[in-house]
Amino acid sequence: MKSVITFSLFAAALMLGATAAHADGNAAAGMKKATACFACHGKDGEAIAPNYPRLAGQYQNYMEQALHEYKSGQRNNAIMKGMAAPLSEQDIKDITAYFSSLPSQLSTLKYHIQGANEMGASN
Ligand code: HEC
Numbered sequence: 508m509k510s511v512i513t514f515s516l517f518a519a520a521l522m523l524g525a526t527a528a529h530a531d532g533n534a535a536a537g538m539k540k541a542t543a544c545f546a547c548h549g550k551d552g553e554a555i556a557p558n559y560p561r562l563a564g565q566y567q568n569y570m571e572q573a574l575h576e577y578k579s580g581q582r583n584n585a586i587m588k589g590m591a592a593p594l595s596e597q598d599i600k601d602i603t604a605y606f607s608s609l610p611s612q613l614s615t616l617k618y619h620i621q622g623a624n625e626m627g628a629s630n
Contacts, residue, residue: 531600531604532567532597532599532600532601532602532603532604532605533600533601533604534601534604534605534607534608535605536601537600537601537602537603537604537605537606538605540598540601540602540605541602541605541606543590544562544590544602544606547559547586548560548561548562548606549563551563551609552564552565552606552609552611553612561611561612562606562607562609563606563609563610563611563612564606564607564609564610564611565606565607565611566607567603567604567606567607570602570603570606570607571599571600571603573587574587574591574594574599574602574603575591575599577590577591578591578592578594
């Protein structure tokens, strides 16, 4: 009997783990909810200026965590605190699913990677 309980707990822990690792969200809904974000981060997630972080292709879990931290004040940024404050858990999942689904433009790193030069290192 004890082993059955142990096994159930183990299975439950596995399922919890799977949920945490795979954050869900609806990217299409997220695109609509993210309109206010585009002013700085861009509709394509590429940011309108270098002082705004790129969100395109960023890990969804990372962005969810960041938004929670802006909400709580653990990450201290006046702009993002205001932007994150009204977001519900579902909004956060959907919006981060959207930005995460966008192709990231690593080609902008061209010539900025050690060893890359104008002649070589195609990217
Ligand atoms: C007025 C400009 C502006 C708007 C609008 C804006 N942000 Fe930001 N965002 C910033 C700035 C500036 C930072 C960097 C703050 C810092 O230094 O922590 C940031 C950081 C972030 C980060 C963390 C990125 C990282 O690489 O750590 C996320 C995620 C994010 N914003 C999501 C959003 C979402 C979602 C919205 C819309 C609800 C939004 N932002 C709207 C300016 C903006």
